[in-house]
Amino acid sequence: MTEVRFADYSDLFVDAEAQGAGADLPMDDAEGTAFLEDFVAALVDELSTQAREQGDRRAAAVVEDARAQLPYGGDEEEQGLGEPFRVLGRALTTVLQIPGLRGAAQWASGVPLLWHLAQVGRYLGRREPADDGRTLDVRIRERVLHGVDPDRPLIVVSHSLGTVVAFEALGEYEGRVPLLMTLGSPLATAAAVLHRLKPQPPRTPDPVERWLNFWDRDDIVVGRPRIEKWMLPNATGVLPETDRVDSDGMWVHTAVKYLRQASVAGPLVEALKK
Structure with a gap:
């Protein structure tokens, strides 16, 4: 069964005791700011490459406008921690004006998107300890693996930040994983992201027997499909296999949109039948 x-x-991302100006910021330290600056700059670079390859001058102009707004190594103490977030939010709002993204994104502006990206940074920051000293990333991985029976085959479908969590959690897992799916993955x-993962250098988790990675060109959170070039194989030689999907309509980043694609649902159903 x-x-x-x-x-x-x-x-685990909600701090009921957060008060004051810091409660209005997705991350309130210099290291978190640096992550978001790196992440947004990387997304802008990806979109610039796509626009150039497609010969889309309009998209290229929007991307360059966003790039000109990015902060570069500013003094957060001098300008206040909130200012980089406002700048990055404006840059992302500009990026979302690209026609394809404007029709597909689930964010009306760059500010809620920035909050979404910040969750990845908070996980990879490996801080925010609980009373017992367990950091946020440890508590999340424990939550994911809690109750999983390593004596039964485990098929993992992960999405967005969940792909980062699944990657690291499976590195600690001792059971079989016939299939790992990563959807809309950063x-x-x-x-x-890649250089902040554990272990380093990143490699396919040893329990994984097949890894399928899916991306949508209009999904702003997803980098270009280079993951199989940057990931080392596990002991059995498994590397991620990347395939592109093209969703219609709004909110292409959602897991539901990915799972509605036959190329995604098909392998999952077949794995479940075995």
Whole structure:
């Protein structure tokens, strides 16, 4: 019998005791600011490359406008921690004016998108300890693996930040993983994410027997499909296999949109039948 588990760790990102100006910021330290600057700059670079390859002059002009707004090594103490977030939010708002992204994005402006990206940075920051000293990333991985029986095959479908969590959690897992699916993943964002992963250098988790990675060109969170070039194989030689999907309509970053694609759902159904 197949069992389905959904790992929800959204409550771990909520600080009920947060007060003051810091509560209005997605990250309130210099290291978190640096991550977001790297992440947004990487996204802008990816979009610039796509616009150039497609010969889309309008998109290229929008991207260059956004690039001109990016902060570069400013003194956060002098300008205040909030200022880089406002600048990055404006740059992302500009990026979202690209026609394809404007029609597909689930964010009306760059500010809520920045909050979404900041969750990746908070996880990779490996701070925010609980009373017992366990950092945020440790608590999230424990939540994901809690109750999983390593004596039964585990098929993992992960999305967005969840792909980063799944990658690291499976490195600690001792059971079989016939299939790992990563949807809308920021793992390939080398400048911001790849070099912050554990272990280093990144390699396919040993339990994984097949890794399928899917991306949508209009999904702003996803880097270009280079992950198989930047990831080392595991002991059995497994590397991620990347395929592009093209979703229609709004909110292409959602897991539901990816799972509606036959190229995504098909391999998942076949794996579940085995």
